[in-house]
Amino acid sequence: MREIGSEFWTVENENGAGLKSLLPYESNAIYTLSGRTSQDIIIKDVLSQKSVKSVYMPSYCCDSMIEPFLQNGLSVEYYDVFATEAGICCDFNENKCDVVFLINYFGFIDDRVLEFARTEHDKGKTVIYDATHSMFCNGVDYSDCDYVFGSFRKWMGINAGFASKKGDWINKPILKQFDRYVELRNNSFDMKAKYITAPKEVEKNIFFSAFREAEELLDRDYTNYAPDKRSLNLLDTVDVSKIRETRRKNAKCLMKALDKCRNVNMPYTVITEKECPLFVPVMIQGERNRIHEYLIDNGIYLPIHWPISELHKLNSTTRSIYDEEMSCVCDQRYTEEDMVRIGTTIKNMSY
Numbered sequence: 001m002r003e004i005g006s007e008f009w010t011v012e013n014e015n016g017a018g019l020k021s022l023l024p025y026e027s028n029a030i031y032t033l034s035g036r037t038s039q040d041i042i043i044k045d046v047l048s049q050k051s052v053k054s055v056y057m058p059s060y061c062c063d064s065m066i067e068p069f070l071q072n073g074l075s076v077e078y079y080d081v082f083a084t085e086a087g088i089c090c091d092f093n094e095n096k097c098d099v100v101f102l103i104n105y106f107g108f109i110d111d112r113v114l115e116f117a118r119t120e121h122d123k124g125k126t127v128i129y130d131a132t133h134s135m136f137c138n139g140v141d142y143s144d145c146d147y148v149f150g151s152f153r154k155w156m157g158i159n160a161g162f163a164s165k166k167g168d169w170i171n172k173p174i175l176k177q178f179d180r181y182v183e184l185r186n187n188s189f190d191m192k193a194k195y196i197t198a199p200k201e202v203e204k205n206i207f208f209s210a211f212r213e214a215e216e217l218l219d220r221d222y223t224n225y226a227p228d229k230r231s232l233n234l235l236d237t238v239d240v241s242k243i244r245e246t247r248r249k250n251a252k253c254l255m256k257a258l259d260k261c262r263n264v265n266m267p268y269t270v271i272t273e274k275e276c277p278l279f280v281p282v283m284i285q286g287e288r289n290r291i292h293e294y295l296i297d298n299g300i301y302l303p304i305h306w307p308i309s310e311l312h313k314l315n316s317t318t319r320s321i322y323d324e325e326m327s328c329v330c331d332q333r334y335t336e337e338d339m340v341r342i343g344t345t346i347k348n349m350s351y
Helices: 035-049 063-071 111-122 179-197 204-220 229-237 240-257 288-297 316-324 336-350
Strands: 029-032 054-058 075-084 087-091 099-103 126-130 147-151 161-165 279-284 325-329
Touching (some): 029 035, 035 063, 035 126, 035 147, 035 161, 054 063, 063 075, 075 316, 099 111, 111 126, 179 204, 240 279, 288 325, 288 336, 316 325
Parallel strands (some): 054 075, 054 099, 099 126, 126 147
Antiparallel strands (some): 075 087, 279 325
């Protein structure tokens, strides 16, 4: 049975509308190498216009989302994020921060997030919205967000992100190429594509190590880098409708396969017309790591979002989502049969 999950592989050029069709404020969009690159560009643009000292951001996030703010001299105050039967919820409160950082998780839309954007924007605060998880959703109203950014890397085998601004850029950077990073990633995409079709002809550890080396390079240096030519071509040709349709269909199938699974709670059990899942998150109390290892033993590689770092400031309520969450893949590489296999494997281990 073929491997499910882990890194993406080579994406062929298509005749679709392209990823640029997804962007808010497209005329003011900057195409970047990664989400972190985009975030850093935005922070520097904010600082070039006014004095800001602090950012209000979610407790549930990757440390790579926190680090650019700290590197640019801002302090971080967190609002609580936790999983409920009604979805992943943000507990917004009155705050004295200059910048507000918002996100909707896993391609599911909580209208209260953008309502809070409006409230904070009306107070004169700078609102930054991370659209990485929600960029394939329809009808998201960004009108109260000063900046919107995201990473296409989370959706397919591409080296690209974007940063969009509601107005004109004050501090628009000159971007450069990150040749070694791009070489490692593109070669690894190609090797994994061959591995999927002919696993005996490719040594998995070679491309897996190359992916890891590329991420280590980006961890050390992510500022002012542009996408490579191959990624720019994909930005113009990807079939967005096909990706959205496949992900929605797979996610619905996966939700059905996991229904009434012991010790597995799903924050999301319905997909609205405007939503497009990045993953289907599940919460597994007490057995998450054991089930995760069992899935790997069966050739299913599901990510956990996210590891806890020294940059996180958590309490018992906000830590639980880190300890229990597992992200079930539902992307365009896979079929409904693959979704049933994921659900069945989890159920087999849960009983």
